[in-house]
Every structure is written in structure tokens, then in C-alpha cells.
Amino acid sequence: MIEVSNLRKYDTGEVTRLEADIAFHDMASPYPERTIYFEVADENGHMLADDSYDAFVLVPLWLAMLHKQTLHIRGKISKRLYQNIKWYIQKIWCDFYDKLSPAKVIVDGFTKPPEKRGDIIATGMSCGVDSLSTVYDHFVREDDPDYRINALFYFECGVLGQYGVDAQKMHELNMTRYAQAKTIADELGLPCHYLKSNVDTFRKLEDLTKANYLLVYSCVLSLSGAVSRYYLSNAVEYEQSKIFREHFHNNDMSEFCESYLVPLIGNERTDLIIDGCQYRRVDKVANIADWDVARKHLNVCWRYTPDGSNCGRCPKCFRTMLALEIMGKLDNFAAVFNIDDYKRNSLGYKINCLKNYGEDPFDTENVDFAKEHNFPMPERREVYLLDGQAVLV
Numbered sequence: 001m002i003e004v005s006n007l008r009k010y011d012t013g014e015v016t017r018l019e020a021d022i023a024f025h026d027m028a029s030p031y032p033e034r035t036i037y038f039e040v041a042d043e044n045g046h047m048l049a050d051d052s053y054d055a056f057v058l059v060p061l062w063l064a065m066l067h068k069q070t071l072h073i074r075g076k077i078s079k080r081l082y083q084n085i086k087w088y089i090q091k092i093w094c095d096f097y098d099k100l101s102p103a104k105v106i107v108d109g110f111t112k113p114p115e116k117r118g119d120i121i122a123t124g125m126s127c128g129v130d131s132l133s134t135v136y137d138h139f140v141r142e143d144d145p146d147y148r149i150n151a152l153f154y155f156e157c158g159v160l161g162q163y164g165v166d167a168q169k170m171h172e173l174n175m176t177r178y179a180q181a182k183t184i185a186d187e188l189g190l191p192c193h194y195l196k197s198n199v200d201t202f203r204k205l206e207d208l209t210k211a212n213y214l215l216v217y218s219c220v221l222s223l224s225g226a227v228s229r230y231y232l233s234n235a236v237e238y239e240q241s242k243i244f245r246e247h248f249h250n251n252d253m254s255e256f257c258e259s260y261l262v263p264l265i266g267n268e269r270t271d272l273i274i275d276g277c278q279y280r281r282v283d284k285v286a287n288i289a290d291w292d293v294a295r296k297h298l299n300v301c302w303r304y305t306p307d308g309s310n311c312g313r314c315p316k317c318f319r320t321m322l323a324l325e326i327m328g329k330l331d332n333f334a335a336v337f338n339i340d341d342y343k344r345n346s347l348g349y350k351i352n353c354l355k356n357y358g359e360d361p362f363d364t365e366n367v368d369f370a371k372e373h374n375f376p377m378p379e380r381r382e383v384y385l386l387d388g389q390a391v392l393v
């Protein structure tokens with residue numbers, strides 16, 4: 001059995017922390033941590049909901065399903081979240097990942113529905129294409145105060161993706177990224193709040209890496225004391241998650257099922273809204289390509305660089321620059337990308353896009369996007385030498 005208990009909120013002397021214990025009975029725990037926590041600056045302490053275990057359910061549930069254990073939450077959770085876990089969420093996760101089995105979930109009661117929901121409508125700011133597109137649509141273009149973003153968050157919860165980099169370096173990189181997010185927030189006149197969590201500790205066995213966004217969902221649920229709506233920027237569009245279903249199966253949970261999973265994650269206080277599934281990624285690049293904020297601050301890179309800048313050589317950098325080149329807008333992004341370096345080195349990436357057409361969703365949409373704009377990609381039915389190997393495209 002996996003048991004979660006002893007929920008408490010306290011001031012560590014530096015920050016306010018929401019924390020619970022996690023214990024593994026009848027099995028040796030492969031994880032070093034014995035607690036899960038979420039912490040924010042003291043002035044944001046009221047945002048952390050300490051009457052509910054909702055933020056402490058998803059990751060322990062994944063572990064219970066992975067290790068074939070019963071999950072016992074020794075406290076109250078949202079009835080809505082409990083019902084969704086019981087009837088839908090476990091089924092979706094089992095469809096996604098073959099190593100999971102349904103788990104029995106025991107809770108000690110349900111949280112009282114709130115008399116009044118919080119007034120924060122927020123999204124995360126990673127400075128990437130997805131989050132900038134969400135902010136552009138739901139802050140710059142939205143005028144309904146019930147749906148317009150009024151705060152940004154930066155979560156340090158292990159989802160930057162640079163695995164293998166030591167903890168201190170990763171923390172420094174997170175601080176750099178947070179400073180970038182705060183610069184954007186300042187320009188927009190929005191607050192940008194920082195939250196740190198250790199939920200990524202339980203990714204040790206790699207299996208949870210496939211479901212990285214559970215860490216983000218958990219961070220959002222911890223803020224139920226103040227956040228009423230939270231936009232989560234999507235990875236792939238509705239149609240792509242169907243077409244490339246087998247590509248994502250056992251590989252990436254958010255791409256496999258986020259369009260129908262995320263709406264099931266919220267509780268009576270906080271709605272999680274999956275945003276951007278109406279767009280391909282190239283459409284989101286087009287959405288923000290003329291926005292001065294994006295031109296100054298776009299940061300898409302998933303490779304570690306000491307100053308947190310775009311490396312210009314990873315697939316995310318390449319795919320973003322190719323979409324901009326196709327639209328004739330690449331030179332407008334000279335502040336964030338090395339354009340000359342891209343022009344010297346992009347042929348190989350373009351050939352790979354043609355080679356992977358129909359197999360990789362992002363390579364496929366870039367080829368389609370080029371066709372839509374009459375952009376000359378390398379000719380098909382030609383042989384190229386790529387990394388010493390002949391490639392026919």
C-alpha cells in the first residue's frame with residue numbers, strides 16, 4: 001500500500017510550504033523522498049489549499065498503478081476529482097501506458113465545496129511557443145474578465161527536460177528561466193509567481209518521465225486556494241493526437257491524451273483548461289510571429305545552455321526557426337536565434353523532416369506548412385548525404 005498522510009502548511013522561515021508524507025508499505029521504496037511538497041513566497045501562502053490532498057493524489061496514484069499497490073489518502077480530496085479518478089482517469093492512463101494497472105483508491109472523505117472561488121486566472125510562462133501563444137490569445141486578445149489571464153506562474157518542478165544535469169545547475173537554470181518569464185510579465189503588467197515542488201523526485205524509475213505533466217497538474221491543484229482557472233498550453237492539436245496515437249502510446253502522455261485528460265483533472269475550485277489544441281505548433285508560431293514580446297523573448301530550447309538561451313541546434317530550435325523561415329519572418333527573431341548559424345546548418349534538419357513525414361507530427365506539419373506557403377524544401381526523390389549516410393527523401 002502507498003499511504004499519503006499528515007498534510008500541513010507551514011512557514012519554513014523563507015517560504016510557505018504545503019507538504020504531506022508518503023509511505024510505501026509492503027514494498028521497498030525505490031524513491032529517496034518521504035514527503036511531497038509545494039512552496040511559494042510567504043505573501044502567496046494563502047494560495048496553497050491546506051484542507052485538501054488534491055495536489056498529493058496524481059503522482060501517488062501513478063506510482064500505485066505502476067507498482068500494483070492500493071493508494072490510501074488519509075484525508076479529504078475533491079469529490080469531483082475522486083469520481084474522475086475512479087471512472088475515467090485510470091482507464092485513460094492504462095490505455096496510454098502498458099505497465100499500469102487500475103489501483104484501488106481509499107480516501108477519508110471529501111472536501112467541502114467552496115463558498116467562493118479564487119479570483120486568479122492564470123497560465124504557466126515557459127517563454128516557449130505554446131505558452132506565449134496561450135498568453136497572446138487569453139490576455140492580449142481576450143476581453144472577458146472571467147476568462148482573461150490576470151497572473152502568470154513559473155513552476156520549478158522538473159519539467160525543463162535537461163535530464164542528467166546536476167541539481168544545482170538545474171536550479172540555476174530555473175532561476176534564469178523564471179527571470180525571463182518575469183521580464184515578460186513585467187512588460188505585460190502581470191504578476192509572475194514562482195512555485196517550487198519536489199514531485200519530480202518520484203520520476204526516478206523513468207516511467208513518470210512519460211507523464212511529466214502530472215507534475216504540472218499537481219502544482220496547479222496545490223494553488224486551489226486562489227486559482228479558479230488555469231490554462232495549460234497543449235503539445236499537439238486534436239487531430240494529431242488521433243493520427244499519431246501509436247507514436248505517443250507508451251511514450252508521451254500529454255501528447256497521447258491531454259485534450260480529454262486535462263478537463264478531468266480539476267476540482268470544485270480550480271478548472272484546468274487545455275489550450276491550443278485547435279492549433280498545430282506551426283500555427284502557434286504564426287500566431288505569435290508578429291508579437292514584439294515573442295520576438296524579444298521566445299525561448300524554445302530543450303538543451304541545457306548555461307545562460308538559458310536557445311542553443312539553435314536542437315530539434316525544437318530547428319523546428320521553430322524553420323516555421324519562421326517558411327513565413328519569411330526568421331530575421332525578425334535575430335534577438336533570440338543565431339540566424340546565420342541556422343542558415344548554414346538547417347539543410348540536414350529539413351531533409352530529416354521529409355524523411356520522417358507521416359511518422360513524426362512536428363516534422364510532418366513543417367513539411368505541410370512549407371507546401372501551404374510554397375516554400376522550397378529539398379527536392380523529394382533525391383539522395384542526400386546526412387551524417388555520412390545516404391538518405392533518400
Ligand SMILES: [Zn+2]
Binds near residue numbers: 300310311312315318
Ligand atoms: Zn535548442
